[in-house]
Amino acid sequence: MPTCTIDGRQVEFKPGENLVEAAKRAGIEVPVFCYHPGLSVVAQCRMCAVEVQGIKKIQTACSTKAAEGMVVLTQSEPVKKARESVMEFLLINHPLDCPICDQSGECDLQDNSFGHGSAHMRYTEERRTYVDLDMGPVIKKNMNRCIHCTRCIRFGDEIAGIREMVAMQRGNNTEITTLDGRPLETDYAGNYADICPTGSLTLKDFRFKKRAWMVKKTATVCEGCSRGCNIELHWDHATVFRTLPRENASINRYWICDEGRFNYRYIHDEQRVISPVVAKSGAAAPGWPAAVVAAREALRGKRVELLLGSDLTLEEAQLIQKFAGDFFPGARLSHFGTPGIKSTSDDGDADKILKRKSKTSNLHGMEKLGVPGFGALSKETTGILVFRAGRAELPEWGGVAAVGVGVFMEPQAARFAALLPSATFAEKDGTIVNFAGVSQRLVRAVPPPGDCKQISEILMMWANSGRAGGAS
Ligand code: SF4
Ligand code: SF4
Ligand code: FES
Numbered sequence: 449m450p451t452c453t454i455d456g457r458q459v460e461f462k463p464g465e466n467l468v469e470a471a472k473r474a475g476i477e478v479p480v481f482c483y484h485p486g487l488s489v490v491a492q493c494r495m496c497a498v499e500v501q502g503i504k505k506i507q508t509a510c511s512t513k514a515a516e517g518m519v520v521l522t523q524s525e526p527v528k529k530a531r532e533s534v535m536e537f538l539l540i541n542h543p544l545d546c547p548i549c550d551q552s553g554e555c556d557l558q559d560n561s562f563g564h565g566s567a568h569m570r571y572t573e574e575r576r577t578y579v580d581l582d583m584g585p586v587i588k589k590n591m592n593r594c595i596h597c598t599r600c601i602r603f604g605d606e607i608a609g610i611r612e613m614v615a616m617q618r619g620n621n622t623e624i625t626t627l628d629g630r631p632l633e634t635d636y637a638g639n640y641a642d643i644c645p646t647g648s649l650t651l652k653d654f655r656f657k658k659r660a661w662m663v664k665k666t667a668t669v670c671e672g673c674s675r676g677c678n679i680e681l682h683w684d685h686a687t688v689f690r691t692l693p694r695e696n697a698s699i700n701r702y703w704i705c706d707e708g709r710f711n712y713r714y715i716h717d718e719q720r721v722i723s724p725v726v727a728k729s730g731a732a733a734p735g736w737p738a739a740v741v742a743a744r745e746a747l748r749g750k751r752v753e754l755l756l757g758s759d760l761t762l763e764e765a766q767l768i769q770k771f772a773g774d775f776f777p778g779a780r781l782s783h784f785g786t787p788g789i790k791s792t793s794d795d796g797d798a799d800k801i802l803k804r805k806s807k808t809s810n811l812h813g814m815e816k817l818g819v820p821g822f823g824a825l826s827k828e829t830t831g832i833l834v835f836r837a838g839r840a841e842l843p844e845w846g847g848v849a850a851v852g853v854g855v856f857m858e859p860q861a862a863r864f865a866a867l868l869p870s871a872t873f874a875e876k877d878g879t880i881v882n883f884a885g886v887s888q889r890l891v892r893a894v895p896p897p898g899d900c901k902q903i904s905e906i907l908m909m910w911a912n913s914g915r916a917g918g919a920s
Contacts, residue, residue, distance in 0.1 A: 452518040459514075467509035467520055468496055478522055479531065479560045481538075481645050482597040483510035486702040487606055493538070493597050495560060497530035498522050506530045528564070535565035538595045541576045541620075542646075545593060551647030553660035557595065578623055584631030586706060587640050587649050594624050594648040600640050607703060608634040609800060624648070636801060638709040642692060642702075653710060654690045658682075663689055666893035669880060671759055671839055671873040672708035674795055674806035676882030679704060681712065681874055681893040688712045688874055688894060699882065705803050714838060715872050715894075719858040722898025725867040736899065739866055740906075740913045743851045746865035750831030750849055752776045755822055757840030757854065758785035758808040761878025761890060764903045765810075765817050768835055771907045776833070782822035783814040785840040790821030795883055804883055808839050809873070813881035834864075835903065838872045853906055868906050871896040 449460040454471050461470040466489070468478045481493035491511035498509045501519035506526060521527060539561065546552045578591040596615065601624065604613045612633055616623045626632060632640070641651045663682035670677040670691070677700035680692045691712050693704040714720065724739030734742065754772050756765055772779050785808035789795055792815050795806040822843055825832065831849040836842065838855035842863070852864040855872050875896040881887050896902070901909075 450514075450516040452514045452516065452520060454520045455522055461514040465514050467498055467507075467512050467514055470514040471509065471520075471522060476522055478509045479556075479564055480510060481556060481560070481595060482599060484599050484602075484643055484702075487599060487602040487643075490598060490602070493595065494534050495531060495538075495564075497527050497534070499524050499527055531560075531564040532566050535561055536569055536571075539565065539569060540571040540573075541592070542595070543575060543592050545647065549590075549593065549647040550588075550650045550655050551593075551644075551660075555647060556645035557593075576620060581625070581629040582631065583626060584633075584637070586637035586652060587632060588652045588655055589625075590648050590650070591623055591625070592648075593646045595646055596622055596624065597645055598624075599643045599645065600624060600649060603639060603643055604634065607639070607801065608636045610634050613640070635706050635799070635803070636703060638706050639693070639703050651690065658684060658689050664893075666874075666891050667694055668874070668891040668893065669809070669888045670704060670708040670711065671809040671837070671880070671890070672705070672711045672807065673798070673804040674809060674811050674883040675699065675802050675804045676809055676880060676886065676888050677704045677708055677802060678888075679708070683874075683893050686894045686897070688715055699884075699886065700802055703802060705801070707803070711839070712874060714855075714857075715874055716897075717857065720897070721856045721858060721861055721867055721869050722896075722900050724869065724899065725861050725864070727862075727865050736868075736901070736909060737913065739868060740909045743853075743866035743868060744910065744913060746849050746851050747831040747833065751828050752779050752831045752833060753825055753829045754779055754781045755832055755834045755843070755845075756781060756783045756814065756819060757834075757836035758783045758806070758811040758814045759837035759839040759873075760810060760814075760835055760854075760903075761837075761876070761880055762810065762813045762817065762887075763878050764835070764837070765814060765819065767904055767907055769817065769819075771910070775910070780826065780829075781819050783811070783819045784822040784843045785811060787841060787843075790823065791815065792883070806883070807841070809882070810880040812883055812885060813879070813887075816881055837870070853903060869896075869898070869900045870903050870906060871900055875900070876902060 459474040478496050481495045491508040496509040497506045499521040500507045580589045583589045601613045640649045666681045670679045678694040678696040680694050682690045691709045726734045726742040789806045798805045834852045836854040850864045852867045854870045874893045878890045
């Protein structure tokens, strides 16, 4: 690899890499606003000032490619002075909003002001203010805080594929807005909040729910479709508050879609069944032992099929396969999840960005285990045992006796003789296989609510209830 020298250190860089990335490799952070590794380089904020030996003027590190033998200074006096001036310029119109701003604690403007700004400013004129129109359900706009970095405009143009954010007017009157003040249209709008380096674009869903420094973070994978975007769940006290994208160059780069971002909401849905349910038992809360016995009774003497949601993990599906062999020998197993998607050959891109047609995460894992797609129940079938992790869409099964194990909502409960509630993707560990055959780990962030149990525990209770002399 070629090398350059940054702050006296020999740094290897990839050909074509800019000085921000090369410095990062050596653990040297160059402050940026307009630069984002997933977007084109425009070099307009001037925050990434560096000195390059042999060039008189200060250079912008984001638009300067590292070159063999190049000598760069990121901490010289001229560099510090340049950054301080940029900060002073950017803050002349910025309100002193931090205490009431949702970006506080994860704001590049705040961090760079603290790290590179000055405690004084010379501006005495009145600050510029805007009236903000509503941008739709995802993003809250506050243009008084905008520094005109244009990341949002470039995201719309280059990633979302829709020119909906624009800079209107010029100079001091520049305003970032949607065309004609229309609401945002992209299905990827949440990314606007992620990339905005200030509190100008924030997520309506997360606003004022938690301070950024109060949440714990769990690195896991989105279960919203067969792409398996890498995400971080932010949670506190057993409640998930938001989902953010996690960089993975070969799967989702820096982005996630809104469906995946807000998928977490069902975890805390009031209608989620979180205690065992036995239909017609008359008992509001039958408790686990009675519910497991009732579930076994409901299928006693029946010709049973097992339906597995393609949102289950590999480990869960393997356990169910073993369980089926022990308790329902010869029973047919099939997977379900997205109407019209019976096998991996039906899956494909749902748009030009990330979304896939399969709305469950482990369709490809199910096929790896040899479980075929569900079409219809066989004529002889008189009972079904349905496993579902939260996303798979329930198929039709007519009037046969049904027992459900997994994640269900109250309106679905009426279809089952017994329901044994289990954990969502955020409440368990496990493996899922994405459309490209990449195995990834779901990581438990929060405990399951109420009386929910892991599927492994439920199957063990089922087995033990037989041994204890219960139904067979
Ligand atoms: S709204 Fe945010 S991302 Fe867009 S230009 Fe302003 S500061 Fe940059
Ligand atoms: S594209 Fe699929 S995996 Fe990625 S965030 Fe959206 S729903 Fe989740
Ligand atoms: S980050 Fe380089 S000019 Fe904005």
